[in-house]
Amino acid sequence: MINLKGTGVALVTPFTSDKNIDVEALKRIVAYQKNNGIDYLVVLGTTAENATLSEEEKEQVKQIVSEENNGELPLVLGVGGNNTKAIVAQLTPENLKGFDAILSVAPYYNKPTQEGIYQHFKAIAEASPLPILLYNVPGRTSVNMQPETIARLASSFSNIIGVKEAAGDMVQAMEVIAKTPKDFLVISGDDMITLPMVLAGGAGVISVIAQGFPTAFSTMVNLGLQRKVDEAYQIHYQLAPMIDYIFEEGNPAGIKNVFKHLELSTEEVRLPLVKASTALNDKINTYISTFKK
Template sequence: MEKFVGTGVALITPFKEDKSVDVEALKKVVKFQIENSVDYIVVLGTTAESATLTNEEKTLVKQTIIEANNGELPLVLGVGGNNTTALVEQLKNENLEGFDAILSVSPFYNKPTQEGIYQHFKHVAENSPLPIILYNVPGRTASNMLPYTVARLASDFDNIIAIKEAAGDIVQAMEMIQQTPKDFLVISGDDMITLPMILAGGAGVISVIAEGFPEDFSNMVALGLDRKVDEAYEIHYKIAPAIDMIFEEGNPAGIKSVFKKLGLTTDEVRLPLVKASESLQLRLAEFIDNN
């Protein structure tokens, strides 16, 4: 699935001052990605604050992004959960028109065994009408999808095409690259180790920082894929301070502060998240002004 090689972005959901979804700002954010070399967009992931959106708001977000994108970039929809039966029902009933794949997070909170994770995704694979990108993020799920489980799923189900690997462990990522089929995509879910993962054989990134700095980060990824190491690392070290900053007080508070500075959205988030502190906002603004 070459369309998912390169830079994907986990899109935010902009809010107005009253915390309602800001449709016009969302359109601007989508256009900003299209105009700045991003390869695909991930809709209703963690960064979108999907946990605090109603079903009606999720439908609005999907429709707005599909219309604003107008077929320009591939779209991936976040469809995950920790109730396998409910997730299967959702896959059967969800309107997936306009999307090219789904991103499905490993079950959170339940803390399943590796066999439980395998069986969960077996059911997802057997019921998904679209290709599946697995999502491993132990910091949020409290369980780690190990390389042998990923390799097993990749080998057993043709429609499981990739993983967003966000354990922050470059050795684990390398083991996934080594153990999975050659056409399976191991995609970085950790902005700071994106370049080393690509150089180890990874397929790119699903990024948060890239949606705020899409041109620079996309260029870095493209250079890494072309094995232009020195040029790629030059961009990496330029942008690395911003990566640290945007996650310093949680996601998406940091990246929304970037968008506010860029004049695209407010920095409103929904509880239990709160806005970035004034100190962090000032440091991010200074970084943007100097770069």
């Protein structure tokens, strides 16, 4: 079984000034994660601006990350959407080569019922040659996977091994933890409530901010898993202002601005997203300049 406890990061796709994929920057970002305590990488998720990448570009990103990672960290591939048949068609050994698991978001826009969500993931589970992480993010999909639905999927399919729970609701997160099997991974999808979720029995996080502050954030998660509460919360409160900043004007505009200041990549995003404002840039720059590692 692949170990996806601890800190995973939802990688950005860096762009050059003319909006093409910045190959060298992506390599630097992957190396930055490997060298600073991150436990696994998530490729082609929402933070990667997956919706604005062509199929050829997606293949390019997969190849670059896989080659730069060189087998050192587990790799999770985002394979999700609102067309069940099309997702199932992607679940081939060739398409998933080099990856250890998939992350699949609840269907968006269609607004399915809970039974529809169950049947959607049933079809994916029956087709996938890799373990599956569900992804619940109602703020983006307009539909909330209820804890009962997640528990039903967890008990029905052995290859559904966890959920990235990003409803932003601690009560719901605790209900998911309580209703799913002990070895089922309940992973935070919200940076701000990662630590309380871990302390409540969660397995860790798939994070945005961790790729900018990998050592600090992964240390916080590890301390939480070890139940070293005071030390963990000390880091949490140090990082909390930056967590607010990077989501203030949307993701990944904020984290890409962080990467600009860290000289890892440009802050370029693709429309309909736009770069961080001057005001936000100044706040992020001030924070980074005073951050105590």
